[in-house]
Amino acid sequence: MTKKSATSLAVIVVLNFSPATLLAQAAPPAKVHNKPTAPVARMQAAHVKPCWEVAGISKSAIAERRRIEQETRSQVQSVCNDSSLNEQQKREKIREIRQQSHQQIEGLVSPQQQEALKACQKERAAARGGSAGHGAGGIHRGEGPCGEMTAPKPAEPERP
Numbered sequence: 001m002t003k004k005s006a007t008s009l010a011v012i013v014v015l016n017f018s019p020a021t022l023l024a025q026a027a028p029p030a031k032v033h034n035k036p037t038a039p040v041a042r043m044q045a046a047h048v049k050p051c052w053e054v055a056g057i058s059k060s061a062i063a064e065r066r067r068i069e070q071e072t073r074s075q076v077q078s079v080c081n082d083s084s085l086n087e088q089q090k091r092e093k094i095r096e097i098r099q100q101s102h103q104q105i106e107g108l109v110s111p112q113q114q115e116a117l118k119a120c121q122k123e124r125a126a127a128r129g130g131s132a133g134h135g136a137g138g139i140h141r142g143e144g145p146c147g148e149m150t151a152p153k154p155a156e157p158e159r160p
Helices: 003-016 019-026 038-045 059-081 087-106 111-128
Strands: none
Touching: 059 087
């Protein structure tokens, strides 16, 4: 080995074992921010079981209920799109579809489970300062089942 290459090798060895290099290798890696963001942390801390789970209703019953509700919406939409029916006939068919759907859904859970579900929903709504349930079941005031505007109720005469 030549004197120049031996000197270069010595410099490389010295640099590799210098205090700065050794400290850099021995120092723990910089801290990585692994904490969840504030909204995620709040969600994890405040996680509560859904009311259907609290009431003891199975996931399969919930899935079946959703399937029935989806099928009901599809049937109602078909009735709404049926131009051979007048408004009264559409309303009657839709009422029958919804009544049948309601009976199917009622058969999925026991009366005790239904009461426990309602109680849980009412309790949570009160805690939020709102009302229980999810609105008027998709029916909007002033609209019929197919989205048509309904006639306003006549005003009652004022009493003297």
